[in-house]
Amino acid sequence: MPDALSGRRALTVLWCAFLAASVATMLFFAFVDPSPVVALLQPTAVIPDPTTLYSLGFLFFFAVCALAAGLTAWLLTP
Amino acid sequence: MTDSAPLEESYYAAHQKVYPREMSGTFSRLRITAAWVLLGLFYGLPWLRWEGRQAILFDLPARQFHLFGLTLWPQDFVFLAWLLVIAALSLFFFTAVAGRLWCGYACPQTVWTEVFLWMERLTEGDRSRRMKLDAAPWSAAKLGRKALKQTLWVSFALWTGFTFVGFFTPITELAARLLAHSVSGWETFWVLFYGFATYGNAGFLREQVCKYMCPYARFQSAMFDRDTLIISYDAARGEPRGSRRKGVDPTTRGLGSCTDCTLCVQVCPTGIDIRNGLQYECIACAACIDACDSVMDHMGYPRGLIRYDTQHRLENRDTRILRPRVLVYGALLAALIVGFVVALALRQPVGLDVLHDRNTLYRNLSSGEIENVYLLKIMNKDSRPHEFRVTLNSEGNDDEGSLRHQLDPREPKFLVPAGEVFNAAVRVRRDAWNDATDPIETDEPEAESGVGAAEIHFVISATDQPGLTARAESRFFAPRD
Ligand code: SF4
Ligand code: SF4
Numbered sequence: 001m002p003d004a005l006s007g008r009r010a011l012t013v014l015w016c017a018f019l020a021a022s023v024a025t026m027l028f029f030a031f032v033d034p035s036p037v038v039a040l041l042q043p044t045a046v047i048p049d050p051t052t053l054y055s056l057g058f059l060f061f062f063a064v065c066a067l068a069a070g071l072t073a074w075l076l077t078p
Numbered sequence: 079m080t081d082s083a084p085l086e087e088s089y090y091a092a093h094q095k096v097y098p099r100e101m102s103g104t105f106s107r108l109r110i111t112a113a114w115v116l117l118g119l120f121y122g123l124p125w126l127r128w129e130g131r132q133a134i135l136f137d138l139p140a141r142q143f144h145l146f147g148l149t150l151w152p153q154d155f156v157f158l159a160w161l162l163v164i165a166a167l168s169l170f171f172f173t174a175v176a177g178r179l180w181c182g183y184a185c186p187q188t189v190w191t192e193v194f195l196w197m198e199r200l201t202e203g204d205r206s207r208r209m210k211l212d213a214a215p216w217s218a219a220k221l222g223r224k225a226l227k228q229t230l231w232v233s234f235a236l237w238t239g240f241t242f243v244g245f246f247t248p249i250t251e252l253a254a255r256l257l258a259h260s261v262s263g264w265e266t267f268w269v270l271f272y273g274f275a276t277y278g279n280a281g282f283l284r285e286q287v288c289k290y291m292c293p294y295a296r297f298q299s300a301m302f303d304r305d306t307l308i309i310s311y312d313a314a315r316g317e318p319r320g321s322r323r324k325g326v327d328p329t330t331r332g333l334g335s336c337t338d339c340t341l342c343v344q345v346c347p348t349g350i351d352i353r354n355g356l357q358y359e360c361i362a363c364a365a366c367i368d369a370c371d372s373v374m375d376h377m378g379y380p381r382g383l384i385r386y387d388t389q390h391r392l393e394n395r396d397t398r399i400l401r402p403r404v405l406v407y408g409a410l411l412a413a414l415i416v417g418f419v420v421a422l423a424l425r426q427p428v429g430l431d432v433l434h435d436r437n438t439l440y441r442n443l444s445s446g447e448i449e450n451v452y453l454l455k456i457m458n459k460d461s462r463p464h465e466f467r468v469t470l471n472s473e474g475n476d477d478e479g480s481l482r483h484q485l486d487p488r489e490p491k492f493l494v495p496a497g498e499v500f501n502a503a504v505r506v507r508r509d510a511w512n513d514a515t516d517p518i519e520t521d522e523p524e525a526e527s528g529v530g531a532a533e534i535h536f537v538i539s540a541t542d543q544p545g546l547t548a549r550a551e552s553r554f555f556a557p558r559d
Contacts, residue, residue, distance in 0.1 A: 007291055008286070011283070011291065012290060012291050015291050019293075029138075030152050030155040030158075031155075033141060033152070035139075035141075049139065050138065050139045050261070051138065051139060051247075051264050052264060053266075054138050055198070055264045055267070055268070
């Protein structure tokens with residue numbers, strides 16, 4: 001049943017990407033302090049507070065990891 | 079995906095909804111107790127206060143991690159990583175000794191699924207009623223029950239998301255903002271994100287997470303050996319299986335102890351038959367032990383047809399608890415834990431960073447001396463405020479007895495509140511540069527432009543607690559003749 005299969009694949013891809021993105025976010029922000037970036041961009045108000053940068057950082061890693069995991073899953077499909 | 083291999087076909091078999099039957103018994107009581115404790119910790123801990131602030135808080139904007147009296151900073155990241163390694167190794171250790179204890183009693187997937195199942199039972203009734211309800215055509219009653227279940231599920235999931243965010247942002251303030259309808263966009267996003275994940279995992283995916291998505295479920299078998307405690311069916315005693323009436327001696331019928339009541343299959347949350355032997359889907363929840371024991375009690379047979387046991391004992395051989403694998407995991411774990419505690423105890427709760435003034439390299443004072451300005455970032459990671467005295471310990475200061483570099487004022491002191499970074503501007507001066515007497519020559523680019531640099535060391539020490547010190551190095555710049 002291809003439907004159940006692709007659904008499960010999609011979830012597995014997202015889940016693995018989530019795990020990897022969590023690790024990446026933790027490592028990245030352990031060494032990078034967002035507050036200077038926020039201060040630098042203050043006038044433009046693109047990133048109003050550190051929380052936004054943390055969140056965007058996570059979503060960015062999530063997207064990249066999902067891309068890698070998704071491509072891998074797709075290419076490995078017989 | 080039309081011509082997938084047979085193996086893959088079975089692996090990706092269409093999902094059959096599992097309707098686990100509820101069961102009471104020793105292990106289910108244990109499981110429920112564990113679930114209560116863990117859920118209580120998760121939902122309760124963010125509300126706990128300690129020394130005037132939230133006891134456990136990953137304060138991301140301030141970049142501090144509060145753990146009761148302890149405050150960890152990004153510089154202490156190694157402790158967090160260390161803790162994760164300890165957690166992973168404990169998992170290995172317990173898996174080697176007693177199989178998938180984690181899965182059965184502690185994994186959030188299991189615990190939350192249990193809660194969602196409980197809500198399902200509350201609204202839709204027991205196993206047979208749930209199956210009937212799902213098979214029945216839509217009616218007002220069915221709609222009502224389903225709607226009630228979804229309401230419970232969604233509210234619980236949202237509360238979970240809220241609690242999760244409460245570990246990262248002070249939860250009392252978050253609750254207040256929630257009541258005032260002024261929760262920020264990102265907070266709302268994360269509450270929904272985490273709530274959705276809870277709902278999806280515990281309400282919808284359930285055992286499929288364990289079967290298809292969990293890395294631990296895949297590699298746990300690598301930690302098993304024939305002396306690991308597993309949930310096992312004693313085939314030698316149980317077979318041949320067959321139904322019989324109570325009070326009939328099975329031996330007269332040529333039967334074993336298994337009455338083939340399939341209760342162990344009905345209670346299994348992953349929908350497997352443990353009588354087929356150890357399977358990787360088994361999360362060792364022990365529900366089938368309770369089920370089988372209840373049948374054995376009813377029939378008047380001894381308990382334990384399904385039980386925690388080791389492969390070796392099932393084969394009537396001796397089993398050893400202390401074996402190389404367990405000893406190695408245990409020793410490593412003990413070493414890591416001791417090391418962690420020692421490192422934490424020795425950790426200096428004070429940090430110092432020095433930045434040379436960005437705008438001016440040096441200034442010529444009217445006295446003929448040269449002055450440099452520094453920004454000291456004094457971090458007081460302790461839970462009490464401290465007063466710090468700044469001193470200089472620069473090379474070249476001591477060997478000739480003459481203090482070449484001097485602080486201005488001589489001994490600046492700064493009071494730094496608990497858990498804060500204090501930015502202190504400090505001036506240092508010295509005589510004009512003299513190539514002949516100055517021990518430190520540099521071949522830095524500044525040297526070409528007629529500027530010399532000397533290493534200097536700043537030391538801060540708490541005036542109220544001897545031994546509480548930190549040092550950092552920087553450079554002093556001066557024009558060369
Ligand atoms: S298999 Fe994975 S998800 Fe399932 S209970 Fe075990 S650890 Fe948790
Ligand atoms: S086989 Fe038994 S212990 Fe394993 S998951 Fe099913 S009910 Fe739980």
